[in-house]
Amino acid sequence: xxxxxxxxxxxxxxxxxxxxxxxxxxxxxxxxxxxxxxxxxxxxxxxxxxxxxxxxxxxxxxxxxxxxxxxxxxxxxxxxxxxxxxxxxxxxxxxxxxxxxxxxxxxxxxxxxxx
Numbered sequence: 001x002x003x004x005x006x007x008x009x010x011x012x013x014x015x016x017x018x019x020x021x022x023x024x025x026x027x028x029x030x031x032x033x034x035x036x037x038x039x040x041x042x043x044x045x046x047x048x049x050x051x052x053x054x055x056x057x058x059x060x061x062x063x064x065x066x067x068x069x070x071x072x073x074x075x076x077x078x079x080x081x082x083x084x085x086x087x088x089x090x091x092x093x094x095x096x097x098x099x100x101x102x103x104x105x106x107x108x109x110x111x112x113x114x115x
């Protein structure tokens with residue numbers, strides 16, 4: 001009987017945990033990344049996170065055009081950089097083929113989208 005009660009409490013706890021929302025980013029709108037040159041004056045470049053995004057979205061009165069956007073910026077933490085990428089991916093949902101966060105100096109440019 002006691003083990004049945006314990007199992008019931010454990011099952012209820014698992015249901016409550018499963019029902020709790022998972023921590024996730026919330027779309028708050030796109031925003032520019034930090035200015036890498038300005039941030040490098042106070043934070044060593046090797047400790048900054050560099051973010052880059054290129055993506056597309058439908059645009060126009062009848063959504064009959066494709067708009068492409070490429071943005072970059074620097075951030076103090078990986079979480080800030082990942083949140084920034086999430087915001088851009090949410091607004092430009094198509095073909096985000098060149099988006100990443102890397103620690104340290106800005107990486108060399110990658111091959112642009114050809115297609």
